[in-house]
Amino acid sequence: MSPVLQSSNPGAYTDVTWGQDTTSSPDPVENHTPWKKVLYERQPFPDNYVDKSFLEELRKNIYVRRYSYWAVVFESAVVIHQLCSVCSFSVIWWYMDQDLLSPQKLCGFGLAFTLLGYLIFDAVDKGAGRKESGRTRWRDLKSSLVFVAFTYGFSPVLKTLTESISTDTIYAMSVLMLIGHLVFFDYGANAAVVSNTLSINMAIFASVCLASRLPRSLHAFTMVTFAIQIFALWPSLQRKLRAYTPRTYTCVTFIFAVFSVSGLLSISSVGALLFFLLLISVTFLCPYFLIRLQLFKDNIHGPWDEAEIKEDLSRFLD
């Protein structure tokens, strides 16, 4: 299924005739002096003269990349993971809010999974990453103690924090923050908008907002801890799994997706269907379109300066 590209030979010179200019300008052949692209010599040509040799350096689509479909599908698993994380977080919150899930149970499961993940995290690369970063186990323990102590200490404050603020406002704020988390997350793209810090902070903010709606302070504590696990710790484990054991990673993605869809199904079937369609489209449809649309790519590169519109915003600043 490899796509056919229009110009597969980057750097090929394309000869394009430049009709009008040769007739309007004085014929350089009469003068018998070849035109040179320099400014420091006086030449018998008008300032706006363009020579035939000008377009010899035109190139098309030099930066185009060929994608293979299944590689793109594999890469899209990162997006799937993040979508499923947000989905399962919301589902768990809903269960907690309805008192269908006790905080002790969630706490226990969370602790067990975190310990398991911690072991896997070291086992996957046999301790190579730990040696490289120089991070000791004692430091890990300290960090986790700080998490637990502060979250537990602040959980009564969190519970009364948004009492007077309307629930709809809280929901709107959380949804906005979670969408922000998905937008700014580092999916491996090299773009200016990506900011891992901002993405994690937005997720924590959303979780604190949602946790303040829960009935008791233990609920709030559990919810914030769960948010840390699913938004901060889980992606780093994922990254490692993807790098070392891609096959397991695909498996884990599939299981995770099935779990979150089924969790959503227990709340609302329509929502589950929509979410399933979203996952399918992200996994299969979007890569197809990406590769299909490469055919219409038409970039030209040459020895000219591209016109750039730079709006001078400094006059608005002061």
Added chain:
Amino acid sequence: MAIKIFFPSACSAAENGLLIGRWMAQHKSAVVLATLHFPFIPGNVRSYLSQMERKTGLSLSVIGTWSHSKKDKDEKMDNFLGELGSIFSHQPWLRMARESSSKFWDCKVERMEGEESEDVVLVYYDQRKLMLSELHSASEYSEIAAVFDTVAKHQPLFAKDKYDEGPVNLTHWQSDGVEASIIVELCKQASVPLCAVISFFVSLITSICNLRVLSGKPLSFLWSKMSTCEQLGRRLENLRLISSSEKAQDHTTFMRKANTFLSLFLDVTLGILLMSWLYQGNHIGQLADALIPVADRIALELQELLQWLMGAPAGLKMNRALDEVLGRFFMYHIHLWISYIRLMSPFIEVILWYIGLSACLGLTVALSILSDIIALLTFHIYCFYVYGARLYCFKMHGLSSLWRLFRGKKWNVLRQRVDSCSYDLDQLFLGTLLFTILLFLLPTTALYYLVFTLLRLLVIMVQGVIQMTINLLSSLPFFALLQRLCRSYRLAAGVKFRMLEQQQGKPLRLLMQINPLPYGQVLDTYRLPSSRCYPKDSWGSLCKKLFIGEVIYPWKQKEEKQD
């Protein structure tokens, strides 16, 4: 250019004689100061004039002749006057003649260097007014300024009247008798020992104030915060200025002294009036009885305000727990305040009685004591404001730095800019947790801050109005205003000319009158310097300070100005 002759209107009825005055060659004008009558000996006249020149430092000479014929033309007299010109050699030589039958005067200019005979303009002036007035806003070399200066400096020439024996016989504005007042002379005599006594006391008080015990660290801090002390210091300064035995050097110093004296006098008079009102009919007791309920009432109102804030004020979304904590804290403060007032209440009347005595030092001192009392009675409001502002300031700073952490940035102190920074996971988690908590608690703190800031601004406004009254009383130039009101010619802004008559072949006659200085300019020129400076903050920077929760002090500006 026509030749101008400035002629004193007092001399227009004088007998025949010589004209004494000053010729100003650069302006082509002559200022006649007096007329000299027969009989005289030319040698005596010359020696008298040179004696005057030495006194005043300006040239003075016989510049022409004056004839005033009562009935008809006297040929003999004319010839005699013509011959006098050869005795006194002055260039040019004026010959003025007045006939009673005609309104127009004859005026000839002889011995003018190299030029034809020119037009002559006669300008009449009032010698007394010109001598006493002070010309403002004129350049140093203008003609009018030179005329004013000439007349003012020849005061010794006018000191002799016609009853005095002397070598010469003059006519000028005072020739019928010298103007003087017995009261003024007596005051002048009496003021000398009085000034000596006052300056002795002033130096004594100054030396006491400069003692090391009083200017030590804790006390000097206290003095600098109380407007009463500042006002007393000003009063001392004024007394020193008035009682100094030196004569005022120029007009400005004299006016400053006079203004200071009059404002001090007025101030003390008003203060004594106030004091007499206070001590008549037990007004002090009524005041003391009214003061305690007022303070109680303020505390009660504040309590009600706090109770309103502790509920749901104006439907705002406040954090209930924090709201309660803050409200109880402030309530406790008010409780303390009320018990303090109760403790004070038996002594209030005595204290007020003694404070009332200070009104004899002047109304401004009494007003500044009032301002200090207001500051003391609203001390709880000030405390609330400071607590609120500090809390709010802490929140704002925390929020701004945590907002940077939220975006993954940090403030670089070395480069004074915001840099991006990678944080650890636990830093991020803690920062965001705190950020969320502070953000949701901000409205509660901001509301308390807002309410107490408004109260504080109200108190500052009342104090500012009192301060402005004090400044007005102590900086208004009463003497200059009085002069402008009663003797408007004393402060001249310029002159205007009124045309009397004009006929072909005869000199033009003008009357010179003095334009008084407008009131606004009087205030601008003679305003006394006021020691207390207003806050120099612009409104924008004040609003910014209020927004970020910086504590504003009305007296802070002064310290910064000194730096």
